[in-house]
Amino acid sequence: MSILIDASTKVICQGITGSAGKFHTLGCRDYGTQLVGGVTPGKGGQDVEGIPVFDTVEEAVAETGADATMIFVPPPFTADAILEALDAGIKVIAAITEGVPVIDMVRVYEKVRASDAVLIGPNCPGLITPGQCKIGIMPGYIHNPGKVGVMSRSGTLTYEAVWQTSALGLGQSTCVGLGGDPIVGTSFIDLLKRYQADDQTEAILMIGEIGGSAEEEAAAFVKEHVTKPVAAFIAGRTAPPGKRMGHAGAIISGGKGTATEKVAALEAAGITVAPTPADMGQAVVDAMKG
């Protein structure tokens, strides 16, 4: 098994005719993902290297049976694209777009949470179940099917973690990039529940960063509800307060959201915390030894 997506997942791309949308759609298809269609309003009837393009998500779902989407539309239209996917009954929505206004996400978040759909992102690399389905922009070849559930607020740092767990022969069950924005559709806790219930996942690696309190909340959840080994890494121990470190959500504000606080909360919950980004894979090994 795996979580959220597998070989049977049928994926469309919203924004398929844009340069990034097209490039990554083909990348996902090459990986083996069932990439069944795309949506660009006004371009219905065309195709992108054999992949049919529709005017609306509703139409795409009716014609292809798609149950997942990846969104590459520009930031001003991303919230609308998410709501359209939700309306069409899509179950897994990965919003890759960076730069969505926060207030748009406040509106979208409430609607997504009231539904049975899952929103990953925005401002994320997407998600992948190695060997089965890749939805997003991550380099597929570094992943190996295996036992570690990887969830992260950062893109390239996730690749680093995947690389390390692959090199150690652990492999990954499903890797999810949650996104670097202040409001994202899915939290660490949402995924902890799924990894805990997933047979294939034997250990969980959580990659957090400064800003907000998602890691602290996850730590409390792990302590109460997660029996599988959990390892973690927090980026930004040297980040100065009040400065936004690349990601819109990576900021220490009012003295809150520091790496020190997060590491302390994780360790107090019995989670193995990697001291440096070079030790993420080893931290999983250590956590699995108990």
Next chain:
Amino acid sequence: MKIHEYQGKELFRRAGVPVLDGVVATTPDEAAAAYEKLGGPIAVVKAQIHAGGRGKGTIIDNPKQHGVVLAKSADEARAAAAGLLGKKLVTIQTGPAGQTVNKVFVEAGCDIARELYLGIVLDRAVAKPVLMVSTEGGMEIETVAEKTPGLIHKEHFDPAVGLEAYQVRKLCKKLGIGGAAAKAAAKFMPAMCRFYVDSDCELAEVNPLVITGDNQMIALDAKITFDNNALFRHPDYTDLRDLAEEEESELRAGNAGLSYVKLEGNIGCLVNGAGLAMSTMDIIKYHGGQPANFLDVGGSANTEQVTEAFRILLSDPNVKGVLVNIFGGIARCTTIAGALIEASKTVGFDVPLVVRLEGTEVEEGRKMLAESDVDVINATDITDAAKKIVAATGV
């Protein structure tokens, strides 16, 4: 994006949030004229910088000169402006170097009965904006939150609906506000919440929010930060940006599409991805070095961007070495290696350069560097890279 108090108050005025009359001045004479225009008998001369704590803050080399000064005559207003303009003001938020005061805001005085606090931010934990008020006006709200959290009262609101009337009543009760002042609050608080949403703010703070002797509610300060991601909806905000308030190298990086934050150390970092960039800084520190910056060249960096990134890094006189850490995903190692070689030709490196490449097309990328004239110290992984750059910079 941050704006000045005087700009924020103009936006408040348009949004129906009560403020006092005021005039912005860039010379002492303008400040004196502003005093005359406001008609006295008292006015307040306030330094305009993008940092809080101005009232308690002082000018470098002149500890008696505070950032906010009461003036009882045109001459006093002129003297206050002369003591502030062109000088560096140090507050708890500016850091020891301070920030140059280029403008002062001369504002009418008022009869203050009570000083309160009001702030609106996004509560990430519940994904909703939250209005916070406190009886502890004029204090650093972070201090209040730490020492007496019970004195901060919060109400979340739906951006589409705004603050409901009952929420204002709840807050007024907790603040001990009744009668005419409560009526003023019933206008003020929803207007602020509406302003926060309509203007795409990240932070809107009024500290102090005052109740006057005649029960008016007035914003005596305005601290506003806009959501950069929403600026496309507000083309008029472009004029509000004050480039003099921004770090020059950060501004330059922003123009090149790079995400850069200047730090105090001496090891320059060039990395792809925000999380990897942060953890590269962390591992440098872990092995005893000090990072000079955060720099994320992004997932699709081209030669021009990498070249500009090197120019920015090397223009920092503190930088004694550079660490390049790239995990090629969509961005290929060959692209980065090519850009590095090009950048070395146009910029010229005179400090040690440690390069760690991994991921897509890594072998070809390493080969390109090995065959080039660029003097590179190769690293096999992040730990190796961090140790080598720390050793090379002689820390």
